[in-house]
Amino acid sequence: MTSTNRLVGLQGKQPLFSFGIISDVQYANIPDGRSFLGVPRYYQHSILVLQRAVKKWNGHQKLKFAINLGDIVDGFCPKEKSLETVQRIIKEFEMFNGPVYHIIGNHCLYNLSRDSLLPLLKMPAPNGRAYYDFSPTPEYRFVVLDGYDISAIAWPQDHPNTLEALKVLQEKNPNSDKNSPMGMVGLERRFLMFNGAVGKEQLEWLNGVLQEATRHGQNVVVCCHLPLDPGAATQEALLWNYDEVMDVIHRYKCVKVCLAGHDHKGGYSVDSYGVHHRVLEAALECPPGSNAYGYVDVYHDKISLSGTDRMASTEMIFTS
Ligand SMILES: [Zn+2]
Numbered sequence: 001m002t003s004t005n006r007l008v009g010l011q012g013k014q015p016l017f018s019f020g021i022i023s024d025v026q027y028a029n030i031p032d033g034r035s036f037l038g039v040p041r042y043y044q045h046s047i048l049v050l051q052r053a054v055k056k057w058n059g060h061q062k063l064k065f066a067i068n069l070g071d072i073v074d075g076f077c078p079k080e081k082s083l084e085t086v087q088r089i090i091k092e093f094e095m096f097n098g099p100v101y102h103i104i105g106n107h108c109l110y111n112l113s114r115d116s117l118l119p120l121l122k123m124p125a126p127n128g129r130a131y132y133d134f135s136p137t138p139e140y141r142f143v144v145l146d147g148y149d150i151s152a153i154a155w156p157q158d159h160p161n162t163l164e165a166l167k168v169l170q171e172k173n174p175n176s177d178k179n180s181p182m183g184m185v186g187l188e189r190r191f192l193m194f195n196g197a198v199g200k201e202q203l204e205w206l207n208g209v210l211q212e213a214t215r216h217g218q219n220v221v222v223c224c225h226l227p228l229d230p231g232a233a234t235q236e237a238l239l240w241n242y243d244e245v246m247d248v249i250h251r252y253k254c255v256k257v258c259l260a261g262h263d264h265k266g267g268y269s270v271d272s273y274g275v276h277h278r279v280l281e282a283a284l285e286c287p288p289g290s291n292a293y294g295y296v297d298v299y300h301d302k303i304s305l306s307g308t309d310r311m312a313s314t315e316m317i318f319t320s
Contacts, residue, residue, distance in 0.1 A: 023261030024282035069261030070105030151196030231269030
């Protein structure tokens with residue numbers, strides 16, 4: 001190999017750009033506890049995981065931005081402490097030397113109303129929306145979805161989106177506690193109150209963004225707090241209308257990777273259209289001293305997640 005070839009070879013391995021990633025910090029200044037299924041939750045330690053993530057991201061020096069996949073605060077956080085807790089976590093994110101793109105999760109909405117939450121998260125979205133897109137380089141576009149668009153926990157009680165969500169739950173979930181999947185079978189178990197759906201308007205917006213990305217020859221990464229593929233997550237964690245969202249995504253070839261949180265154990269799948277689905281391991285479930293965060297190197301033909309400790313590393317090579 002001549003020195004010029006070697007140089008080209010090395011340049012070919014350089015990512016187009018890189019970004020930091022973390023999910024489900026779910027911090028609260030309360031004693032450790034357990035999930036409904038008995039999985040330990042380290043509510044106070046999770047802020048240390050976030051602090052270590054930001055320190056590592058800053059040390060990397062070449063991260064263009066960071067993405068928070070949602071649920072920065074836990075539902076057990078005492079309500080009178082919600083605002084200061086959310087502000088405290090956001091402050092930790094702001095220690096990162098670059099923009100942080102946030103996504104709302106159910107636990108954020110248990111603590112603060114959509115109206116108080118969105119300005120704090122400073123999303124680059126118009127009209128108080130919680131879905132948006134951004135293009136860090138000409139080759140790529142990121143789409144952030146709001147999985148709590150149609151939801152029984154995300155809007156005032158008399159809001160049309162709340163009423164629509166309650167109707168879905170009434171039809172699909174026979175339990176009086178709509179957070180319980182008792183007696184529900186297979187994929188139907190996703191119709192729980194802590195999940196939600198992408199509304200019609202947002203679906204049309206998504207279609208338009210993917211159309212435009214295709215026109216510009218861009219690769220797309222879709223981010224949503226709720227997972228979009230049954231192969232990568234438990235049935236109880238899926239977006240209610242993951243199938244409708246994936247139908248839109250599969251109309252185009254531009255979406256290469258879908259990232260999600262919410263299903264704390266993490267997961268990975270490649271669907272029948274070759275789209276990679278990576279559900280991230282939760283910062284909340286890291287025993288003291290351990291971590292779950294990472295950074296992602298983005299190339300023309302693949303996306304490579306380098307995870308720390310409990311966050312698995314994943315190489316996602318595009319099929320087309
Ligand atoms: Zn969640």
